[in-house]
Amino acid sequence: MSTTTRPASDAGERRGLPAHSRSLGARLAAGAATPGGAVYVLVVVLLVSIIISNPNFGEPGALIRFAGRTAPIAIAAMGQYYVIVSGEFDLSMGAVVTTQVVIAGNLAGDDSGQVVPVLVLMLVVGALIGLVNGLLTTLLRVPSFIVTLGTMLALFGLLRYVAGVAPAGNPVDEFREIGRGGFEDVPVVEVVPYPLIIVVVLATLAAFSMRRPFGRSLVAVGDNPEAARLGGTSVWWVKTRAFIISSLSATVAGIILVGYAGGRAVGQGYEFSAITAVVVGGVLLGGGRGWVLSAAAGAYALELLFVLLTVLDVPSTWRDSVQGLIIIVAVAASARVWQVGRRSGAPPPTSEPDSSTPTPPTPGTHQGEQP
Amino acid sequence: MSAATARRRILGAGPSSTVIVYLVLLAVVVVGAILTATADRNFFSGGNVAAILTATSILGLVAIGQTLVILVGSLDLSVPYVVSLASIIGGTTMAGEASNILPAVLLTLAVSAAIGLVSGLVVSQLHVHGFIATLGVGLIVSGYLGTNYQGSSGSAPKAFRALDEAKVGPVPVSVLIMLGLAALVLLLLSRTRIGHHMYAVGGSPDVARLSGLRTSPPVILAHVLCSVMAGVAGLLLLSRLSVGSPTIGSQGGYDLLSIAAVVLGGTLLAGGRGGVVGTLGGVAIFAVMDNTMGALEVNPFLKDVVRGVIIIAAVAVYARRNLQVRPARFDRSVADAPAGSTPPAQEVR
Numbered sequence: 251m252s253t254t255t256r257p258a259s260d261a262g263e264r265r266g267l268p269a270h271s272r273s274l275g276a277r278l279a280a281g282a283a284t285p286g287g288a289v290y291v292l293v294v295v296l297l298v299s300i301i302i303s304n305p306n307f308g309e310p311g312a313l314i315r316f317a318g319r320t321a322p323i324a325i326a327a328m329g330q331y332y333v334i335v336s337g338e339f340d341l342s343m344g345a346v347v348t349t350q351v352v353i354a355g356n357l358a359g360d361d362s363g364q365v366v367p368v369l370v371l372m373l374v375v376g377a378l379i380g381l382v383n384g385l386l387t388t389l390l391r392v393p394s395f396i397v398t399l400g401t402m403l404a405l406f407g408l409l410r411y412v413a414g415v416a417p418a419g420n421p422v423d424e425f426r427e428i429g430r431g432g433f434e435d436v437p438v439v440e441v442v443p444y445p446l447i448i449v450v451v452l453a454t455l456a457a458f459s460m461r462r463p464f465g466r467s468l469v470a471v472g473d474n475p476e477a478a479r480l481g482g483t484s485v486w487w488v489k490t491r492a493f494i495i496s497s498l499s500a501t502v503a504g505i506i507l508v509g510y511a512g513g514r515a516v517g518q519g520y521e522f523s524a525i526t527a528v529v530v531g532g533v534l535l536g537g538g539r540g541w542v543l544s545a546a547a548g549a550y551a552l553e554l555l556f557v558l559l560t561v562l563d564v565p566s567t568w569r570d571s572v573q574g575l576i577i578i579v580a581v582a583a584s585a586r587v588w589q590v591g592r593r594s595g596a597p598p599p600t601s602e603p604d605s606s607t608p609t610p611p612t613p614g615t616h617q618g619e620q621p
Numbered sequence: 622m623s624a625a626t627a628r629r630r631i632l633g634a635g636p637s638s639t640v641i642v643y644l645v646l647l648a649v650v651v652v653g654a655i656l657t658a659t660a661d662r663n664f665f666s667g668g669n670v671a672a673i674l675t676a677t678s679i680l681g682l683v684a685i686g687q688t689l690v691i692l693v694g695s696l697d698l699s700v701p702y703v704v705s706l707a708s709i710i711g712g713t714t715m716a717g718e719a720s721n722i723l724p725a726v727l728l729t730l731a732v733s734a735a736i737g738l739v740s741g742l743v744v745s746q747l748h749v750h751g752f753i754a755t756l757g758v759g760l761i762v763s764g765y766l767g768t769n770y771q772g773s774s775g776s777a778p779k780a781f782r783a784l785d786e787a788k789v790g791p792v793p794v795s796v797l798i799m800l801g802l803a804a805l806v807l808l809l810l811s812r813t814r815i816g817h818h819m820y821a822v823g824g825s826p827d828v829a830r831l832s833g834l835r836t837s838p839p840v841i842l843a844h845v846l847c848s849v850m851a852g853v854a855g856l857l858l859l860s861r862l863s864v865g866s867p868t869i870g871s872q873g874g875y876d877l878l879s880i881a882a883v884v885l886g887g888t889l890l891a892g893g894r895g896g897v898v899g900t901l902g903g904v905a906i907f908a909v910m911d912n913t914m915g916a917l918e919v920n921p922f923l924k925d926v927v928r929g930v931i932i933i934a935a936v937a938v939y940a941r942r943n944l945q946v947r948p949a950r951f952d953r954s955v956a957d958a959p960a961g962s963t964p965p966a967q968e969v970r
Contacts, residue, residue: 339752396881404925
């Protein structure tokens with residue numbers, strides 16, 4: 251609303267973008283009513299109910315260790331978010347995690363000098379798998395569901411073929427320290443686990459990237475690829491980068507998981523957990539709606555739910571059923587809200603528009619401006 | 622001019638996806654026969670053909686149901702759990718008594734249909750994406766199975782076990798059941814109103830609704846039929862193993878494999894295009910590939926690698942073809958348009 255290029259008008263001054271027009275509290279309340287915001291409310295509710303049932307969980311040390319333990323799935327969920335918001339799926343995530351764990355176990359055996367080269371190798375392998383997924387999806391126009399299903403089958407098969415005879419060895423302790431260790435002797439919380447630091451750094455980067463042109467194009471591509479293409483976005487490269495990010499995040503999750511366990515069972519089913527977390531975070535399957543940090547919050551909400559079930563002595567065999575029920579309810583609720591529209595929090599027009607003279611719309615808003 | 626555009630259209634469209642599927646199948650059979658011959662075995666021996674046919678029956682049934690669900694634009698990830706549940710319910714209800722077979726079969730199919738009904742209602746009424754709805758329903762069933770059945774339970778009476786061994790000529794009865802149900806589904810899709818509505822809703826729910834269709838019944842029916850098919854598959858597995866198993870479905874990986882078979886059969890994952898005949902071709906391709914790799918004694922883990930690569934490669938072939946022109950009923954508007962202004966090929970994904 252610059253005054254130099256456009257005559258200042260009272261209506262224009264008073265009414266900017268609906269998202270920016272109200273007080274911070276009102277905007278937070280409106281945000282919490284969207285699926286992407288509701289997940290934070292869910293996290294708080296779950297946390298409070300756990301602490302009420304089991305006060306020990308509320309101690310800072312226990313909380314921070316929980317946050318560290320949940321870091322891998324939160325990182326995977328943020329990676330999956332990039333792919334889902336661009337309108338695709340990445341089912342190969344679990345296979346990538348397993349691959350990385352096996353690579354770490356077999357190549358970073360006893361020699362602590364190997365840690366850095368192996369880390370670099372793992373990241374390169376992760377990026378390559380993502381590149382292959384992305385190129386097959388975008389250039390060969392194979393649905394990503396099929397592409398990543400194919401890479402999943404191929405990776406699992408290859409892994410068992412190559413590493414089947416050799417025992418899945420444990421990497422050196424320096425390597426496992428990434429997932430297990432932390433800064434000791436911190437006041438109040440005793441220890442800050444490295445995974446927690448990694449997830450915070452990655453979340454910051456992710457939130458930043460979604461505000462960059464890349465993030466904006468990604469959401470546009472997921473919302474309407476045709477419009478994005480006509481608008482000059484190079485759709486194939488944007489989507490391919492999303493797949494690379496997804497595979498890299500699975501790699502990081504794998505690096506952290508090495509600290510907890512070795513072997514080939516790690517990572518199985520990770521793709522569905524990550525997709526579930528993303529969906530619980532209010533991201534629309536099919537693309538174009540949702541926030542990256544909500545995906546991470548979705549992962550925390552899911553894990554908190556499992557903690558709550560444990561605290562309430564629900565048999566672990568029912569975990570699946572509860573998880574199933576929760577994701578259906580979460581998605582049904584968010585489908586309702588997203589249907590209402592993107593700007594559901596927009597305030598009603600303050601004055602009746604003059605029906606005789608239609609007002610021209612201002613680019614970027616849904617409202618006409620009074621002349 | 623119209624002849625030229627018509628020819629271009631035909632060239633652009635190429636052979637139908639079903640034809641390509643069966644050409645691929647033919648190629649796979651030829652390669653398989655040659656490779657099997659190098660291992661000094663006869664691909665076309667009666668026993669081998671029967672083995673291949675038997676291998677198609679279970680995945681075939683699940684994939685037929687999956688075709689319907691994918692045609693209406695949804696997905697069904699709950700099939701493995703429905704298969705397991707069906708084998709358990711069938712096995713425990715029969716409890717080794719031949720007189721219990723009919724009630725057991727009816728109960729199993731009714732429970733399967735109820736699960737499909739729930740999925741269908743969640744997808745169509747609550748507007749939950751089929752991926753999540755059926756993943757959720759599948760998890761719920763899986764939790765029930767895990768809580769109540771730790772190991773295999775129930776037992777099939779001899780009369781029911783005979784179903785798996787029975788053959789009509791060289792063809793196992795289980796395959797005939799599968800083909801019979803496939804024919805019924807084919808009739809449903811090509812001859813009935815709701816079958817046509819399935820294509821309409823899968824192609825574009827909004828256009829279908831604006832054309833005056835009620836969009837929920839086709840979606841619900843597709844999910845119910847898919848679950849019933851999975852239930853039949855579970856019963857066949859029960860007759861093969863003679864006990865119900867709570868993990869038989871997830872071990873088979875029927876969810877993802879059936880989706881892969883459907884897509885391999887030329888049905889669009891986004892819905893609205895494809896059919897059962899192609900799916901049967903896709904299932905047969907899998908069966909022949911598995912059989913050949915078995916004859917060559919390929920490492921079972923490498924099988925998965927080959928499978929993954931073949932799925933991607935085959936779908937890439939159709940995906941090129943799916944840069945498709947409009948269906949024939951828009952003939953006139955294309956012919957009336959001035960030369961050179963043919964609308965750009967519509968990208969269908």
